[in-house]
Amino acid sequence: MEHPFAITLDVGSSLANQTGSWRTSRPVYVDRLPPCNNACPAGENIQSWLYHAESGDYETAWRTLTADNPLPAVMGRVCYHPCETACNRAQIDEAVGINSVERFLGDTAIRHGWRFAPPAAESGKRVLVVGAGPSGLSAAYHLRRMGHAVEIHEAGPFAGGMMRFGIPKYRLPREVLDAEVQRILDLGVVLKLNAKVDRIVERMQAGRFDAAFLAVGAHIGKRAYIPAGSAAKVLDAVALLRSMEGEEKPLLGRRVVVYGGGNTAIDAARTAKRLGATEAIIVYRRTRDRMPAHDFEVEEALAEGIMMKWLSTIKRVDEGALTVEKMQLDDKGFPQPTGEFETLAADSLVLALGQDVDLSLLDGVPGLAIKDGTVQVGPNMMTGYTGIFAGGDMVPSERTVTVAVGHGKKAARHIDAWLRGAVYAPAEKHELASIDKLNAWYYADAPKTVRPMLEVARRQSTFEEVQGGLDETNALYEARRCLSCGNCFECDNCYGICPDNAVIKLGPGKRFAFNYDYCKGCGLCAQECPCGAIAMVAEEI
Amino acid sequence: MNEPARTLDPTQKLHFYQKGTFTVGNRLVSEQERAVQASIDRSNALTCGHRACQGCGEALGARYAIDAAMRETNGQLIAVNATGCLEVFTTPYPETSWQTPWLHSLFGNAAAVAAGVAAAMRVKGRRDVRVIAQGGDGGTTDIGFGCLSGMFERNDDVLYICYDNEAYMNTGVQRSSATPPAARTATTPAMGPEPGNVFGTGKSVPKIAVAHGIPYVATATVADLHDLERKVVKAMRIHGARYIHIHVPCPLGWGSASNDTIRLARLAVECGLFPVFEAEHGLVTGSRKIRRQVPVDDYLKPQKRFAHLFGSEQGNKRLAMVQAIADRNIVEYRLLDHDGDV
Numbered sequence: 001m002e003h004p005f006a007i008t009l010d011v012g013s014s015l016a017n018q019t020g021s022w023r024t025s026r027p028v029y030v031d032r033l034p035p036c037n038n039a040c041p042a043g044e045n046i047q048s049w050l051y052h053a054e055s056g057d058y059e060t061a062w063r064t065l066t067a068d069n070p071l072p073a074v075m076g077r078v079c080y081h082p083c084e085t086a087c088n089r090a091q092i093d094e095a096v097g098i099n100s101v102e103r104f105l106g107d108t109a110i111r112h113g114w115r116f117a118p119p120a121a122e123s124g125k126r127v128l129v130v131g132a133g134p135s136g137l138s139a140a141y142h143l144r145r146m147g148h149a150v151e152i153h154e155a156g157p158f159a160g161g162m163m164r165f166g167i168p169k170y171r172l173p174r175e176v177l178d179a180e181v182q183r184i185l186d187l188g189v190v191l192k193l194n195a196k197v198d199r200i201v202e203r204m205q206a207g208r209f210d211a212a213f214l215a216v217g218a219h220i221g222k223r224a225y226i227p228a229g230s231a232a233k234v235l236d237a238v239a240l241l242r243s244m245e246g247e248e249k250p251l252l253g254r255r256v257v258v259y260g261g262g263n264t265a266i267d268a269a270r271t272a273k274r275l276g277a278t279e280a281i282i283v284y285r286r287t288r289d290r291m292p293a294h295d296f297e298v299e300e301a302l303a304e305g306i307m308m309k310w311l312s313t314i315k316r317v318d319e320g321a322l323t324v325e326k327m328q329l330d331d332k333g334f335p336q337p338t339g340e341f342e343t344l345a346a347d348s349l350v351l352a353l354g355q356d357v358d359l360s361l362l363d364g365v366p367g368l369a370i371k372d373g374t375v376q377v378g379p380n381m382m383t384g385y386t387g388i389f390a391g392g393d394m395v396p397s398e399r400t401v402t403v404a405v406g407h408g409k410k411a412a413r414h415i416d417a418w419l420r421g422a423v424y425a426p427a428e429k430h431e432l433a434s435i436d437k438l439n440a441w442y443y444a445d446a447p448k449t450v451r452p453m454l455e456v457a458r459r460q461s462t463f464e465e466v467q468g469g470l471d472e473t474n475a476l477y478e479a480r481r482c483l484s485c486g487n488c489f490e491c492d493n494c495y496g497i498c499p500d501n502a503v504i505k506l507g508p509g510k511r512f513a514f515n516y517d518y519c520k521g522c523g524l525c526a527q528e529c530p531c532g533a534i535a536m537v538a539e540e541i
Numbered sequence: 542m543n544e545p546a547r548t549l550d551p552t553q554k555l556h557f558y559q560k561g562t563f564t565v566g567n568r569l570v571s572e573q574e575r576a577v578q579a580s581i582d583r584s585n586a587l588t589c590g591h592r593a594c595q596g597c598g599e600a601l602g603a604r605y606a607i608d609a610a611m612r613e614t615n616g617q618l619i620a621v622n623a624t625g626c627l628e629v630f631t632t633p634y635p636e637t638s639w640q641t642p643w644l645h646s647l648f649g650n651a652a653a654v655a656a657g658v659a660a661a662m663r664v665k666g667r668r669d670v671r672v673i674a675q676g677g678d679g680g681t682t683d684i685g686f687g688c689l690s691g692m693f694e695r696n697d698d699v700l701y702i703c704y705d706n707e708a709y710m711n712t713g714v715q716r717s718s719a720t721p722p723a724a725r726t727a728t729t730p731a732m733g734p735e736p737g738n739v740f741g742t743g744k745s746v747p748k749i750a751v752a753h754g755i756p757y758v759a760t761a762t763v764a765d766l767h768d769l770e771r772k773v774v775k776a777m778r779i780h781g782a783r784y785i786h787i788h789v790p791c792p793l794g795w796g797s798a799s800n801d802t803i804r805l806a807r808l809a810v811e812c813g814l815f816p817v818f819e820a821e822h823g824l825v826t827g828s829r830k831i832r833r834q835v836p837v838d839d840y841l842k843p844q845k846r847f848a849h850l851f852g853s854e855q856g857n858k859r860l861a862m863v864q865a866i867a868d869r870n871i872v873e874y875r876l877l878d879h880d881g882d883v
Contacts, residue, residue, distance in 0.1 A: 009635035014590030016636060022595065055569060441807065441833075442563045480569070492566025496578035496766060497803060499600040501589045505581045508568065518589035522596035522792075523800030530564060 019500060023521030023539055027494075027514055030535045032433035032486025036098060039086035041398070042069045042138075042406040046083055046098055047487050053101055053479035061479075062105045062114060069405050070141040070184055071134065073110055073176045076103020077467070078167055079402045080294055088435045088485050094448040097470075097478045104475035110179045116145065116187050123147040125419045128209040130197050130361065133161020134401045135392030136215035137184055138408025139415075143213075144187045146416045151207065152189060155196035158245070161217045162393070163401060165242040166264070168271050169463040197361045200388065211387045211415050214362075214375070215408065218355035218393040224259075226349075231319035237268040237352035244271060253347025255279045257322055259314055260352030261291040266298060268350045269306045273460055281307045281344070283314060285327050285335045300466065304459050311335065314349065322346045357394050372396070380424065381411040389415055433486025437532030442493065446481050488512070488533040494525035565766055576766050577609045584611045584640055586620075591638040592630040596799030598789030598806060599627055599704045602763045603675065606702050606787065609773040611641060614671045619644070619658055623651035623676025623685050626711040627704060649684035651676045656697035663698070671777060672698065678705040678719035682746045689746075693753040693782045700776045700783040703746065706791035714794040718743050721814070722866070723859055724846045726794070731849040740862060747818075750784040754823035757781075761817060762788040764806035768817065768829055788815045796845025808840035813867035816874040828874040837864045 003009075034047040044065060052061035065072050076099055087095035125148045129136045132154035140150045158164055159181045163172060185191055197203050204212050221236025228234055235250070237258065243250045256272040258265050261284035269280040282301075284291060287310050291298065302308070309324070313335070316323040322344045327335035356373050367384035369376035374396045381389045391407030393399050417424035452468035459466055470478060488511050495503045495512055502519035503512050526534040566579030577583055586607035593600040611618050619642045622628045628645050631638040646654045655674035662670045674692075676685060681703040692699055708726050709715040716726040716738055723737040731737055750758045756779050761769040769787065776783040790797065790805040797805055809815035810829065814837060817829035838860060841847040850856040850863070871877055 012636040014588060014592075014631070014636045014638035017590040017592065019590055019592070444563065490566070490568050491564035492575070492579040493564050496565030496576060497601065499593060499597050499604075499802075500591070501585050501587075501604070507581065515589070520595040522802075523798075524596055524802060527800040528803050 018517045019520050020502075020515075020517045023516075023519060024541065025521045025523065025536045025538045026516065026519065027521070027523065027525050027534050028537050029488065029511065029514075029533060030486075031430055031488075032437060032532055033430040034433050034485040034487065035086035035088055036083035036096075036485075038429075038432060039082040040406075041082065041400065041403040042075070043409060044068045044083075047482065047484055049105070050096070050098070050101065050479050050482040051484060051487075051489060053105065054476065054482065056476060058105055058108050059112075059114060062109045065102065065105060066109075066116065068409060070116070070138060071106075071180045071401075071405060072102050073106025073180055074134075074163060074172060075402065075405070076100065076106050076469075077172050077176070077465075078163070080400060082402075088433070088438060089443075089481060089483055091435050092440050092443060092483075093445060096481045096483075097448050097451070100451050100470050101475050101479050104470050104472075106180070107176075107469055108472075110176065115183060116141075118187060119145050119147040121147050122149070123419065125149065125210045126151070126208060127415060127419075128153065128204055128207060128212040129215060130200065130212065131155070131161060131215040131217060131392070132159035132181075132191060132193075133215055133217045133392060133404060134163055135404035135408045135411075136161065136213065137181060138405040139213045139215065139391065139412045140189045140408075141184045141187065142409050142412030143415060144184075144189050146412065148416070148419065150189045151209070152191045153195040153197050153203070154191065154193050155216075157194055159191055159193070161215075162219070162404075165219065165245055166217070166238065166267075167401075168241065168244065168267050168274075170270070170274070170459070170466050171267075173465050199364070200361050201365055201385075204387075210419055211389065213381075213408075213411050213415060214383075214388065214390040214394055215392040215404070216357055216359075216361070216394050218357045218399060220356040220358055221351060222354040222356060223351065224353055226314055227316045229316075229318040232317040233319075233348040234317055235348065235350055237264045237350050238355055240268055240350055241271065249275060252277055252350075255345050255347045256281070256350060257314075257344060257346040257348070258282045258350045258352055260284065260354075261286065261293060262352060262354070263293045263297060264355070265352035266293045266301050266306075268352050270301055270304060272350065273304055273306060274463055276461075279307065280305075281309055281346075283309045283312050283322075283324065283344075285311065285313045286329065286333075287311060290333065303456055305456075309344070313337070315341065317346075317349050320345060320347065322349060355393075355399075359394070380414040380418070381407065382414065382418070387418075430486070433532050438483060438485060439528055439530050439532075440483075442491070442528075442530035443483055446477070448478070448481070484531045486532050489531060491530060493528050493530060494534060497524055497528050499524065563767075577612050577770055578605060578766055580612075583608050584616065586611055586640050587631060588638050588640055590636070592633060593626070594791075594793050594799070596792045596802045597626075597630075598763050598791060598802045599677070599706055600630070601802070602704050602769075602787045602789040603627055603702075605763065605766060605769050606675075606773050606785070607641065607673070609770040610671070610673055610700070610777050613774050613777040614669075616641070617667075617670045618642075619662075619670060619672050621646070621651050621655040621658060621672065621674045623674070623680030624648035625677035625680050625709075626706070627675065627677060629711050648680055649686075650688050651680060651685055652688040652692040652697075652699070652701055655699040655701070656692050656695065659698045671700075673700045673702060675702040675704065677710070678703060678707060679709040679717045681705075682718045682744060686746075690749075690753070693750060693755050693784070696755060696781045698780050698782075700773075700785065703784070703786045704789045705786055706789050706794060708791075708794050710791050710794040719746070721863075723850055723863060725849065726846070734855075735859075736849045737846070740859075747784070747786045747820075750786075751820040751823055751825065753782070755782040755784065756822060757783040758786075758820040759784075759818070760786045760788070760815070762806040762810055762815060763790070764803050764810060765817070765829065772819065794846070796848070797843050801843055805840065805843060808835060811835050812837045812840045813871040813876055814840060814863070816870045816876060818874050825874070828876055830879050831871070831876045834877065837867050 036046040049064040081099040084095040221238040392404040587604040722740040725731040729738040759772040
């Protein structure tokens with residue numbers, strides 16, 4: 001080839017120079033576990049459904065959410081959202097309002113009448129679920145979607161369990177609960193009400209069930225021995241909350257004392273106030289910081305005029321008055337009696353001292369281990385009797401709706417595997433996307449949207465829902481506050497900031513790939529990735 | 542759907558796209574609103590296989606700037622390069638990394654050659670072809686300074702871009718007139734009672750460019766892509782002499798980790814040592830505000846060239862002198878004055 005003067009070589013491109021050979025460590029795309037997902041007792045993929053919600057695709061968001069939890073509108077009201085406690089954004093400004101977006105999605109689904117996809121194929125297996133509470137409904141939903149025939153046998157007159165008989169209306173309106181239950185039944189789940197199970201093994205044989213999931217709630221209020229005069233009015237909180245669902249509202253009088261420090265005590269006191277009590281007083285033997293009740297519920301109760309009496313135990317109940325002993329905390333934080341007594345005027349006493357499960361349906365079942373009023377289950381949720389699984393309040397764990405829903409899902413997966421003669425092996429958890437893996441610079445400051453609250457005056461006298469929901473505009477805003485911890489959200493940062501053009505953009509929804517022919521391993525992409533979805537791995541040299 | 546919510550207060554509206562505000566791209570906004578660098582068909586003016594060090598800020602800055610200019614000119618762009626890292630690592634004979642017509646003549650004459658190319662294009666009637674001259678701080682602030690000043694005062698139709706990595710890096714890190722005080726270089730060693738580069742020396746070429754009264758002058762950094770692209774686009778829409786000065790960290794010369802390039806560029810702005818501003822026809826028209834202010838220590842400490850400032854009484858005094866420079870910039874360019882900030 002002819003070349004101009006002083007030129008001896010053809011023009012070449014630097015593409016001939018594969019700088020990838022310089023590399024001592026390589027970037028790789030990873031999916032790390034977002035702290036919200038890690039904290040969710042129901043095992044929701046929160047980061048994933050927020051990703052769809054933030055582009056306004058609420059239906060996909062809802063479908064992603066309900067792949068794990070069939071009750072988002074309920075969750076968005078009653079869940080104590082451990083996800084928000086774990087949220088990395090809390091360390092930047094405030095946690096993402098995950099719970100409020102979940103409620104928005106749940107309410108939107110009810111408004112639009114979105115329904116679950118029916119099972120792809122029938123398995124021919126029959127599963128009995130005992131109890132139509134959160135755990136039972138969740139298990140029934142998952143088992144049905146896996147193609148099994150499911151029957152729920154519920155002792156009570158309505159479905160919902162503790163969601164109906166334990167959670168007051170002002171926190172969970174019943175039409176919301178009914179809508180989400182109905183959607184599960186629409187999948188073909190059979191619900192039998194007023195069908196208490198006395199003998200589980202016999203019931204299974206009679207109905208030709210291949211497996212059973214027991215999910216009986218803790219509906220029995222614990223009693224403490226308190227000497228009481230003949231005319232004293234003493235009732236337990238569970239019975240009080242349950243009677244709210246009946247025709248006859250309970251008569252409590254003008255001055256109501258609630259004994260206990262848990263969430264049920266708060267619910268009972270707030271219910272008493274709404275029933276017309278002029279004074280609703282919570283008596284608790286320790287101090288506020290040691291109360292098992294969630295602080296925001298204590299705060300809401302105080303705002304409604306509920307009074308609290310700390311460091312006190314009730315020694316005697318008479319008509320119109322209680323005798324209370326003052327306590328003091330010892331070095332270990334346990335309350336010790338002081339011998340100082342006082343009298344407290346009260347027309348009735350509500351005991352909220354914890355709850356037990358009625359385990360009588362298990363009488364005579366061989367191989368079961370029962371300890372502290374709960375059934376012992378293995379890691380696969382199966383009891384000591386082959387084919388009988390259990391979850392929710394019946395098994396040792398935290399007693400919340402969300403935990404119960406999580407149990408239902410977990411048990412369903414194990415039951416499904418067991419019915420197929422297999423063993424369910426959960427996918428290995430990814431490394432946690434802790435805040436140090438993120439580059440927070442790239443997130444704009446955006447404080448949390450606060451949900452509207454019903455005015456206190458109306459809260460004290462009616463059972464209207466206390467906490468409002470977000471509308472579409474601010475739900476979208478809230479969803480977009482998500483940092484997408486540990487999971488690529490296609491911000492193009494790695495693609496843009498690579499000095500060597502060694503990142504290939506694959507197009508919307510397809511993320512990116514590295515071109516290792518040219519990547520020099522500088523690590524800029526990993527350092528500047530906002531959400532920590534790139535890891536640097538040493539090359540073998 | 543993309544309308545900001547009516548129920549949000551003004552500050553929330555401003556940052557409605559929480560994730561995309563500072564990132565290169567944003568899947569929630571339209572293609573047109575995203576950065577050139579987010580585009581799947583950006584020109585990659587400076588393509589793969591170039592021989593810049595790992596984490597090179599200059600390679601990044603040059604691609605950002607030339608890609609933006611190429612999109613704005615529809616690819617009708619000629620680049621003239623001064624001698625320096627950028628020239629050496631992109632064009633080892635006979636290879637080139639450039640995806641645009643590109644000329645190199647001497648170390649000091651890039652501005653003059655570019656002025657000539659622009660004149661030639663005018664004579665040929667090619668008004669669509671635009672010209673960019675580019676060089677490092679050595680070729681711009683020292684060796685090519687006479688030619689640059691001439692290009693400015695004649696108001697030649699050239700955009701001159703200086704990639705400032707604060708020393709002569711490819712020849713072995715010698716001091717330039719853009720080297721900051723106290724920085725260790727091969728010619729300002731960290732020895733004696735006043736180690737590193739001497740306080741009170743050097744010059745600000747952006748300020749000198751402003752003093753020429755040319756139509757447009759701006760500074761930018763590789764840490765703020767959106768700002769950089771906006772300035773290049775703005776410059777390409779103006780005719781006459783224009784000057785953009787881009788701060789580009791150099792892992793080799795600064796003694797910093799290769800993955801710290803963008804972080805250091807960001808910290809230089811956030812501490813006030815590198816003011817990012819714009820000027821038109823001799824007047825400063827605006828500055829990029831500090832978002833999360835940091836002391837100069839945060840910026841200096843990850844760089845080995847400033848290691849001698851840390852851990853001694855004498856070092857602390859000199860650190861305070863560097864902080865004073867940053868503080869003066871903050872006042873001069875109103876870097877913390879968020880009123881009227883957009």
